[in-house]
Amino acid sequence: MRIPEADKNRALFIINPKAGVQPINLIIANELQRRRKGSCLKTLCIEDTADLIRNNFNDYDVFVAAGGDGTVHTVATELIGSEKVLGVLPIGSGNGFAKEFGFRPNIRALLRDIFNGQSLNIDIIEINDKLCLNVAGIGLDSFVAHSFNKLKLRGFFPYVYLTLKTFLQLRPVHITVSSDGEEIISEELFVLTVANTRQFGNNAFIAPDAVPNDGIMDIVMIKPFPKIMFLSFIYRLFTGKLHKSKYVRCFRTGKEVVIKTAETRFHIDGEPLEMSGDIVLRIRRNALKVLKAAKNKRFWSSAS
Numbered sequence: 001m002r003i004p005e006a007d008k009n010r011a012l013f014i015i016n017p018k019a020g021v022q023p024i025n026l027i028i029a030n031e032l033q034r035r036r037k038g039s040c041l042k043t044l045c046i047e048d049t050a051d052l053i054r055n056n057f058n059d060y061d062v063f064v065a066a067g068g069d070g071t072v073h074t075v076a077t078e079l080i081g082s083e084k085v086l087g088v089l090p091i092g093s094g095n096g097f098a099k100e101f102g103f104r105p106n107i108r109a110l111l112r113d114i115f116n117g118q119s120l121n122i123d124i125i126e127i128n129d130k131l132c133l134n135v136a137g138i139g140l141d142s143f144v145a146h147s148f149n150k151l152k153l154r155g156f157f158p159y160v161y162l163t164l165k166t167f168l169q170l171r172p173v174h175i176t177v178s179s180d181g182e183e184i185i186s187e188e189l190f191v192l193t194v195a196n197t198r199q200f201g202n203n204a205f206i207a208p209d210a211v212p213n214d215g216i217m218d219i220v221m222i223k224p225f226p227k228i229m230f231l232s233f234i235y236r237l238f239t240g241k242l243h244k245s246k247y248v249r250c251f252r253t254g255k256e257v258v259i260k261t262a263e264t265r266f267h268i269d270g271e272p273l274e275m276s277g278d279i280v281l282r283i284r285r286n287a288l289k290v291l292k293a294a295k296n297k298r299f300w301s302s303a304s
Helices: 022-035 048-060 069-079 096-100 105-117 141-148 156-168 227-238
Strands: 011-015 039-042 062-067 085-090 118-127 131-134 135-139 173-179 182-189 191-195 218-221 248-253 257-261 265-268 272-273 277-291
Touching: 011 048, 048 069, 062 069, 062 105, 069 096, 069 272, 069 277, 085 096, 085 105, 105 156, 118 135, 131 265, 135 141, 141 156, 141 191, 141 265, 141 272, 156 227, 173 191, 173 218, 173 248, 182 218, 182 248, 182 272
Parallel strands: 011 039, 011 062, 062 085, 085 277
Antiparallel strands: 118 131, 118 277, 135 191, 135 265, 173 182, 173 257, 191 218, 218 248, 257 277, 265 272
């Protein structure tokens, strides 16, 4: 898709004031004002973000989420199924979605991408009545997400510390996964991740084969392993080799998947939530338009 010539500069920037640091927010505002491209708005909560987008929906063609994966998820949710385009200015902790699509914390580069006006369609994963752009799951990553949400500190190192602390206290969760009437697995797991893209963020590749526009979701299941092997697993995670471990099972499908577990702590795109009962996963094809970033070479062959 190409944004109409007359509308190339019609981009609304939505800034999460809790992401990044204040000088970054000021730089964004000053650059937008200097170039007179788009508008700059701050939001204080998810409800405010949704209202801002709805109230300005017909006035802009590109909606830029300035924040982390949670901000991206909130903005994208309002755009799914429409002709509006999602852009990202990554100033969060993990920025998994942004890294996958080549977005950088560079306002001038992003403005050039907006002016170039190209986009591509990607899939999203429906999880009951929720939507997932990147990754979702139960187990270690969801427990960390719930704990991290309570911290005042943000950034990579607090997240690493919390992950290690949570892992040392980790107990496996019994999970049953079935698809197309066939049981795939029913056993104790440390992690079950549903992936639309390859990584959690910070280049931690949980599903190295995941592609967000192929009509397939990746289910990654990590079985209990000796905790002394934790550093080995971290190495595999950051080198894209986790799926080669004997403790890891990967399942790829475009069909409906049903997850059953007594555990209710879940996360979607890094945001913690409670879910109970059957968890039903479905792929929704070509549901979201994403701005083509200059650094994005990986998915451009399927652009429209």
